[in-house]
Amino acid sequence: MTATIHQIPRRAEPSLQPLMALVADGMNSVNEVILGRMQSRIPLIPALAGHLIAGGGKRMRPMLTLASASLLGYGGSRHYKLAATVEFIHTATLLHDDVVDGSGMRRGKQAANIIYGNPATVLVGDFLFSRSFELMVEDGSLKVLKILSNASAVIAEGEVDQLVAQRQVETSEERYLAIINAKTAALFAAACRIAAVVAERSEADELALDSYGRNLGIAFQLADDAIDYDSDASEMGKDQGDDFREGKMTLPVILAYARGTAEERTFWQEAIAGDRNSDADLAHAVALIRKHEAVNATRERARHYAQRAIDAIAAFPASAAKAAMTEAAEFAVARRY
Amino acid sequence: MTATIHQIPRRAEPSLQPLMALVADGMNSVNEVILGRMQSRIPLIPALAGHLIAGGGKRMRPMLTLASASLLGYGGSRHYKLAATVEFIHTATLLHDDVVDGSGMRRGKQAANIIYGNPATVLVGDFLFSRSFELMVEDGSLKVLKILSNASAVIAEGEVDQLVAQRQVETSEERYLAIINAKTAALFAAACRIAAVVAERSEADELALDSYGRNLGIAFQLADDAIDYDSDASEMGKDQGDDFREGKMTLPVILAYARGTAEERTFWQEAIAGDRNSDADLAHAVALIRKHEAVNATRERARHYAQRAIDAIAAFPASAAKAAMTEAAEFAVARRY
Numbered sequence: 257m258t259a260t261i262h263q264i265p266r267r268a269e270p271s272l273q274p275l276m277a278l279v280a281d282g283m284n285s286v287n288e289v290i291l292g293r294m295q296s297r298i299p300l301i302p303a304l305a306g307h308l309i310a311g312g313g314k315r316m317r318p319m320l321t322l323a324s325a326s327l328l329g330y331g332g333s334r335h336y337k338l339a340a341t342v343e344f345i346h347t348a349t350l351l352h353d354d355v356v357d358g359s360g361m362r363r364g365k366q367a368a369n370i371i372y373g374n375p376a377t378v379l380v381g382d383f384l385f386s387r388s389f390e391l392m393v394e395d396g397s398l399k400v401l402k403i404l405s406n407a408s409a410v411i412a413e414g415e416v417d418q419l420v421a422q423r424q425v426e427t428s429e430e431r432y433l434a435i436i437n438a439k440t441a442a443l444f445a446a447a448c449r450i451a452a453v454v455a456e457r458s459e460a461d462e463l464a465l466d467s468y469g470r471n472l473g474i475a476f477q478l479a480d481d482a483i484d485y486d487s488d489a490s491e492m493g494k495d496q497g498d499d500f501r502e503g504k505m506t507l508p509v510i511l512a513y514a515r516g517t518a519e520e521r522t523f524w525q526e527a528i529a530g531d532r533n534s535d536a537d538l539a540h541a542v543a544l545i546r547k548h549e550a551v552n553a554t555r556e557r558a559r560h561y562a563q564r565a566i567d568a569i570a571a572f573p574a575s576a577a578k579a580a581m582t583e584a585a586e587f588a589v590a591r592r593y
Numbered sequence: 594m595t596a597t598i599h600q601i602p603r604r605a606e607p608s609l610q611p612l613m614a615l616v617a618d619g620m621n622s623v624n625e626v627i628l629g630r631m632q633s634r635i636p637l638i639p640a641l642a643g644h645l646i647a648g649g650g651k652r653m654r655p656m657l658t659l660a661s662a663s664l665l666g667y668g669g670s671r672h673y674k675l676a677a678t679v680e681f682i683h684t685a686t687l688l689h690d691d692v693v694d695g696s697g698m699r700r701g702k703q704a705a706n707i708i709y710g711n712p713a714t715v716l717v718g719d720f721l722f723s724r725s726f727e728l729m730v731e732d733g734s735l736k737v738l739k740i741l742s743n744a745s746a747v748i749a750e751g752e753v754d755q756l757v758a759q760r761q762v763e764t765s766e767e768r769y770l771a772i773i774n775a776k777t778a779a780l781f782a783a784a785c786r787i788a789a790v791v792a793e794r795s796e797a798d799e800l801a802l803d804s805y806g807r808n809l810g811i812a813f814q815l816a817d818d819a820i821d822y823d824s825d826a827s828e829m830g831k832d833q834g835d836d837f838r839e840g841k842m843t844l845p846v847i848l849a850y851a852r853g854t855a856e857e858r859t860f861w862q863e864a865i866a867g868d869r870n871s872d873a874d875l876a877h878a879v880a881l882i883r884k885h886e887a888v889n890a891t892r893e894r895a896r897h898y899a900q901r902a903i904d905a906i907a908a909f910p911a912s913a914a915k916a917a918m919t920e921a922a923e924f925a926v927a928r929r930y
Contacts, residue, residue, distance in 0.1 A: 298753045352719060355692075356712040375693040375756055378715055382689060383749035385719070389726055389742035398733055405726040412720035416635045419712055 270586035324451035344388035414438025444473030607923035661788030751775025781810030
């Protein structure tokens with residue numbers, strides 16, 4: 257495969273619109289699977305799962321499975337069920353995240369654990385996770401099963417790693433990248449890669465799509481991290497400043513700490529330890545991050561990964577799918593919410 | 594298959610010893626897989642998982658996979674990895690149970706969530722669950738994958754169902770049996786059934802082992818329920834009276850409530866609602882259960898299922914495995930701890 261270098265074009269506003277238009281029909285099929293297979297004889301299960309699933313997520317991961325299949329000219333229908341599988345794994349992870357973080361809000365609504373309690377949220381997460389494996393087994397590809405079961409284990413490892421790093425002000429950029437690679441990028445990578453498996457394409461194509469998804473996932477996560485400290489950001493689904501109050505070491509903090517004065521470092525040590533979490537402390541944190549250009553630097557890092565994602569699929573012939581996936585990577589880092 | 598009726602013999606003390614002796618060598622191989630595959634680059638994962646895994650559980654489920662394989666004369670080695678898989682699923686479930694129940698003790702030690710916190714306990718459970726699927730995928734049998742992914746989804750449904758039934762004094766015996774069938778018996782059934790798959794035996798043999806495991810699982814659970822209210826019971830791993838304090842409707846309570854006077858029913862309503870959970874209340878509950886012979890009746894129910902388990906494998910030729918599995922069913926209901 258030869259790679260052509262594409263610069264991210266300077267459009268006014270890159271958008272997810274082309275990606276959403278590309279996969280709109282297919283997403284109807286995926287949503288049918290999602291809604292049909294989250295049912296259970298226990299009414300609490302679809303009620304709780306539906307709160308999150310119907311709650312306005314972008315469904316990036318299943319869209320990426322469908323877009324990747326389109327990029328490869330796949331004409332079958334196996335990818336619908338597998339895309340639903342990926343969304344179930346993601347939803348299970350979000351439910352458990354809400355319990356782990358004790359978050360009050362998710363996607364601009366009360367988080368499931370606030371409404372239904374931690375016990376039900378843990379158990380419905382387990383159900384969705386099990387159901388995702390049932391769906392994969394129905395598809396019957398051991399290769400897909402291997403990719404997704406491995407991604408699931410990597411995600412869980414990444415979540416534990418993040419928990420261990422929580423409130424550890426000495427977390428390095430390298431460690432942080434390893435964490436988001438595991439907890440976020442692994443599922444993006446798997447979502448794209450499985451399209452190459454069902455389309456029966458070469459290992460090189462599998463790896464190209466894995467790389468697109470992985471780099472896009474890192475770009476999305478870093479952009480999210482930047483937004484959480486971006487004082488110019490418009491209203492978000494997630495409460496701004498959540499990362500700060502939870503003592504999460506994300507890249508803006510890692511960079512502001514690394515670039516900070518001794519006095520500033522003392523502030524960060526106290527803040528990340530949980531001893532400074534007032535609104536005034538958050539405002540001070542945002543000011544320090546702005547002083548050291550740490551949001552901008554985080555966005556620059558995100559752009560780097562978005563560019564790698566774009567280049568990972570550069571060798572595929574021009575198509576609506578390729579254009580949409582390219583613009584999705586631009587969108588990942590350009591968005592402000 | 595013709596069934597011979599076996600009466601449970603009146604031995605002094607049925608024991609797990611024959612089962613443990615039968616599978617001792619094989620369990621060394623299973624334990625190697627368990628210890629090897631619970632490792633991770635994140636040290637907290639083996640530390641937390643090891644707390645429970647090394648914590649003295651009987652490993653009934655993997656023992657049953659090995660015993661079932663022995664019953665069928667299976668001479669291969671695939672069952673070691675699959676038995677470890679079953680134990681990982683079980684361990685993941687226990688970790689999440691501890692979070693859901695807020696239990697302080699497990700197997701006579703502090704529960705993992707007390708030592709490591711709920712967040713880490715949820716996430717390490719997720720890791721073990723994912724790892725179990727990785728192990729299954731390595732084995733490569735879609736039939737085994739189907740059985741175990743289905744069992745996992747059924748377990749999660751059963752856990753949610755139990756949560757919904759918690760503190761509901763009107764829970765019927767039928768509903769309760771459906772709950773323990775899902776949350777306990779399904780994995781016992783799957784643990785036994787997969788041995789028939791790897792041994793490439795008939796559907797009838799698969800179903801016989803499924804039935805043995807399922808009935809044995811119900812018998813074990815009902816006996817556990819009886820023990821939690823048995824005032825003569827010697828010291829247990831689990832704190833006695835936990836079910837009462839958590840407002841769990843188990844069979845002894847269901848029967849005492851059904852057989853109770855109006856006044857007694859009021860007591861149960863208040864107790865199960867959580868308004869009576871002192872030591873004196875527990876003593877009163879135990880007295881009511883004794884008055885209505887509800888522990889004995891629960892043990893009788895358990896004996897019924899143990900007998901069905903024994904009869905499910907009655908048609909297999911006599912062997913050390915058959916004798917050990919038969920005695921395990923007798924042990925399930927005769928034990929007092």
